[in-house]
Amino acid sequence: MGSKYAIILAMAIMLLVQVQQSMQLKFNHPLHEVVDSINRRGSYLGLALAFPAEGNPLHASGLFIPTQNHPIVEIAGRKFNVGTIKGVKVIYVVTGEKGVNAAIGIHTLLQNFNIKGLVYYGMAGCANISMSVGDVGIPYQFAFTSSWRWLEFGATDTDEKQLDFGAYNLPRPGKNLLEKLLPEPVELLSDGKEVREQYWFPVDPHWYKLASQLQGVKLDRCVNATTCLPYQPQVVYGVRGSTSDIFMSNLEYAKFLIKEHGVSTVDEESAAVVHASLTNGVPVIVFRGISDVAGKQHISVAGISALAATNSFKVAMKFIDLLIKKKATYTI
Known part of the structure; x- marks a missing residue:
């Protein structure tokens, strides 16, 4: 009888392992076996971006080579592309714009596939005059800067930020019925750890240190054969990032973010991406190409956006080169 129960227990353990391998997909899900077969090939590097235009440099490069078996898996309305880049097994996904789409896309990727690390790249605005259009920022942490507590008129709460x-107010400062906004931390929940509230969400420190070697990467300066920036874009290391579902063009708000939060890059997804990665215990790094600076006018928005996407992609690929040279296993 004892051996019979031992056999049953062993079978149950094997079943649990299979469930873990296919993670969130139900047994009756039509893609259950497909995802299982992909995960049995080993671990992957995750590559993510917010919207299709940011994927144009990837497609144009020819670096991504799709697998012959199941090159695309569609889950939760997103296409997960399975293949290799420079010999590294990669699954890349376009998450969708803004924080909620980014978080859902990243969580779906990490919960269903055997992802050992995540590289996120794309375009961003800039609040800091230390960066210019075409530059690529490598932030070490991000905040949800639209996580606020909005006070009633006449409230006496004070906070330096x-x-x-x-x-x-114009022509001079004074009282305003909108009163004040106070920054609020965001809960971070992850397995085996207590729920904690924090305002800044860091990228993986080991990957961030490795990324310091990218500061000398030569970026593109020209949008096309006839339109070029009057300066050479740079990789800017050691900055902070701001994330909110707001397209920021207002110079005064940018000054506020610089003064009170010390941020440089401004986007709508990065903090959500880092938050989802931390929740799942997966190392992550983010590269953001600057497409606009608050309060400033620049040449063709479409052209500049393409340049920003290209430069952020170039830095992301150089980072993968560093992982290959270091023979990294995508673990912390």
Whole structure:
């Protein structure tokens, strides 16, 4: 009888292992076996971006080579592309724009596939005059800068990082019915750890240190054969990033973010991507190409956006080169 129960227990353990391999997909899901077969090939590097235009440099490069068996798996409305880049097994996904889509896309990727590390690249705005259009920022941490507590008029709460609308009244500062916004931390939940609230969400420190070697990467300066920037774009290391579902063109708000939060890059997805990666215990790094600077006008938006996407992609590929040279296993 004892051996019978031992056999049953062993079978149950094997079943649990199979469930873990296919993660979130139900047994009756039509893609259950497909995802299982992909995961049995080993671990992958995750590559993610927010919207299709940011994928144009990847497609144009020819670096991504899709697998012959199941090169595309569609889950939760997103296409997960399975293949290799420079010999490294990669699954890349276009998550969709803004924080909620980014978080869902990344969580779906990490919960269903055997991802050992995540590289995220794309375009961003800039709040800091230390960066220019065409530059690529490598932030070490991100904040959800639209996570606020909005106070009632006449409230006496004070905080050094508060946004006081009255301070921006014209012709002179004064009281304003919109009162103040106070920054709020965000909960981080992950297996085996207590729920904690934090404002800054860091990328993986080991990958970030490795990325310091990318500061000398030569970036593209020209949009096309006839339109070029009047300066050479740079890789800017050691900055902070801001994320909110807001397209920021307002110079005064940019000054506020610089003064009170010390941010340089401004986008709508990165903090959500890092948050989802931390929740799943997967190392992550983010590269953001600057396409606009708050309060400044630049040449053709479409052309500049393409340049920003190209330069961020170039830095992301150089980072993969570093992983290959270091023979990294995509673990912390």
